[in-house]
Amino acid sequence: xxxxxxxxxxxxxxxxxxxxxxxxxxxxxxxxxxxxxxxxxxxxxxxxxxxxxxxxxxxxxxxxxxxxxxxxxxxxxxxxxxxxxxxxxxxxxxxxxxxxxxxxxxxxxxxxxxxxxxxxxxxxxxxxxxxxxxxxxxxxxxxxxxxxxxxxxxxxxxxxxxxxxxxxxxxxxxxxxxxxxxxxxxxxxxxxxxxxxxxxxxxxxxxxxxxxxxxxxxxxxxxxxxxxxxxxxxxxxxxxxxxxxxxxxxxxxxxxxxxxxxxxxxxxxxxxxxxxxxxxxxxxxxxxxxxxxxxxxxxxxxxxxxxxxxxxxxxxxxxxxxxxxxxxxxxxxxxxxxxxxxxxxxxxxxxxxxxxxxxxxxxxxxxxxxxxxxxxxxxxxxxxxxxxxxxxxxxxxxxxxxxxxxxxxxxxxxxxxxxxxxxxxxxxxxxxxxxxxxxxxxxxxxxxxxxxxxxxxxxxxxxxxxxxxxxxxxxxxxxxxxxxxxxxxxxxxxxxxxxxxxxxxxxxxxxxxxxxxxxxxxxxxxxxxxxxx
Numbered sequence: 001x002x003x004x005x006x007x008x009x010x011x012x013x014x015x016x017x018x019x020x021x022x023x024x025x026x027x028x029x030x031x032x033x034x035x036x037x038x039x040x041x042x043x044x045x046x047x048x049x050x051x052x053x054x055x056x057x058x059x060x061x062x063x064x065x066x067x068x069x070x071x072x073x074x075x076x077x078x079x080x081x082x083x084x085x086x087x088x089x090x091x092x093x094x095x096x097x098x099x100x101x102x103x104x105x106x107x108x109x110x111x112x113x114x115x116x117x118x119x120x121x122x123x124x125x126x127x128x129x130x131x132x133x134x135x136x137x138x139x140x141x142x143x144x145x146x147x148x149x150x151x152x153x154x155x156x157x158x159x160x161x162x163x164x165x166x167x168x169x170x171x172x173x174x175x176x177x178x179x180x181x182x183x184x185x186x187x188x189x190x191x192x193x194x195x196x197x198x199x200x201x202x203x204x205x206x207x208x209x210x211x212x213x214x215x216x217x218x219x220x221x222x223x224x225x226x227x228x229x230x231x232x233x234x235x236x237x238x239x240x241x242x243x244x245x246x247x248x249x250x251x252x253x254x255x256x257x258x259x260x261x262x263x264x265x266x267x268x269x270x271x272x273x274x275x276x277x278x279x280x281x282x283x284x285x286x287x288x289x290x291x292x293x294x295x296x297x298x299x300x301x302x303x304x305x306x307x308x309x310x311x312x313x314x315x316x317x318x319x320x321x322x323x324x325x326x327x328x329x330x331x332x333x334x335x336x337x338x339x340x341x342x343x344x345x346x347x348x349x350x351x352x353x354x355x356x357x358x359x360x361x362x363x364x365x366x367x368x369x370x371x372x373x374x375x376x377x378x379x380x381x382x383x384x385x386x387x388x389x390x391x392x393x394x395x396x397x398x399x400x401x402x403x404x405x406x407x408x409x410x411x412x413x414x415x416x417x418x419x420x421x422x423x424x425x426x427x428x429x430x431x432x433x434x435x436x437x438x439x440x441x442x443x444x445x446x447x448x449x450x451x452x453x454x455x456x457x458x459x460x461x462x463x464x465x466x467x468x469x470x471x472x473x474x475x476x477x478x479x480x481x482x483x484x485x486x487x488x489x490x491x492x493x494x495x496x497x498x499x500x501x502x503x504x505x506x507x508x509x510x511x512x513x514x515x516x517x518x519x520x521x522x523x524x525x526x527x528x529x530x531x532x533x
Contacts (some may be wrong), residue, residue, distance in 0.1 A: 462502055
């Protein structure tokens with residue numbers, strides 16, 4: 001619950017960051033270029049280094065060494081893995097600086113004038129030179145997070161990303177104060193670009209510094225070492241390769257989304273907003289379920305208990321459906337109110353609101369696809385199978401490439417709809433492919449899921465009319481931004497209430513599981529508080 005709480009804070013400040021980027025830079029080519037350049041270090045880190053996998057791989061050996069009291073060995077393993085990572089990431093960062101602007105230029109073929117396209121390429125190259133050091137800072141932060149998690153310290157590790165968002169918000173405020181006007185991409189002041197680039201990298205630097213300090217407090221000083229000489233570090237790197245392939249393909253899809261969204265001014269910022277909404281549900285719903293399920297499934301598989309393995313697997317899938325299906329439909333219903341609330345400043349034009357609403361609705365089905373893929377892939381990992389998820393992610397990537405190529409054939413106003421729906425469809429196909437492959441190995445579990453599907457479908461259908469009515473009637477009575485905010489919040493609460501009432505009337509076991517787990521967590525917190533008192 002600590003991790004989920006601080007993750008929620010981080011995601012909320014992330015929403016605010018995107019809204020402020022749109023408000024300050026507007027639906028412009030500069031907004032596209034900055035958001036693309038600022039997202040690329042994150043994509044390189046998560047694609048090349050598998051992001052959260054970086055920490056997950058390090059935790060088990062660090063736990064073993066720290067429980068022995070051997071802090072020197074823990075520092076050697078953590079520093080060695082960081083050294084290997086930094087070597088590869090430095091090469092990847094250089095390649096991104098060289099290739100990124102060219103990809104951005106190619107993505108808008110046929111849309112931007114020659115001078116505007118060339119100017120965007122120049123601006124992107126300067127921004128990437130200033131922003132790509134973030135990749136190395138993310139690797140340092142990831143290593144420090146692994147150390148803290150190995151010591152069972154979670155709060156600071158989960159809270160530090162919110163601090164990064166806050167610092168970037170300050171930088172954006174300074175940019176608006178010093179350079180208030182929107183400049184054409186070919187006449188943007190150099191000082192504005194330097195402030196944006198250096199400020200964004202400084203924000204990540206603050207994040208990494210706080211994580212490093214947390215690891216030092218946990219007893220391990222993190223610094224890079226020549227890990228390629230360490231057999232334990234080499235063994236860790238070998239185990240990471242298949243999962244690294246999954247992460248790399250996922251990152252390539254995100255890169256393609258941003259490049260295609262660049263075909264419309266403001267499209268990259270809007271696409272980031274749409275993806276952030278679906279990622280919130282995955283981070284707060286699917287990821288905790290998958291992480292909680294992993295050790296139990298691993299034990300049942302090791303014990304050869306096939307029946308209980310199937311039961312636990314089916315429960316995990318049922319919980320994902322219970323959370324993701326109403327959330328996805330809710331995003332579609334609330335796309336316009338959410339866009340009106342988030343599209344502020346220069347992004348608050350009719351065109352900007354339309355872009356954001358389209359992105360939110362088009363990426364919404366990915367909540368279900370990504371959630372299912374997450375829990376299914378962790379089920380494979382519990383069976384020590386890292387190759388099946390890679391095959392399914394390859395299928396997903398192929399489907400996305402084929403469908404998303406239609407973005408070159410439609411008008412710019414329809415690009416985000418094509419890209420978002422292509423991505424959502426691909427995630428559903430990838431999850432279905434992975435589910436079929438798992439069924440061959442684990443046996444049929446579909447019969448256990450039919451009642452859950454029936455309950456979830458009924459609750460979702462019944463929640464749509466009242467949520468839709470509130471979302472579109474309230475703004476007619478209160479025609480302002482607060483009216484849209486009231487509409488979004490009220491419609492979400494009404495829809496959730498209807499869905500949960502249907503589940504309670506049907507006595508859905510998924511609802512009982514959630515309520516029971518919250519009660520147990522509260523009792524544990526009360527006991528811990530009493531002990532501290």
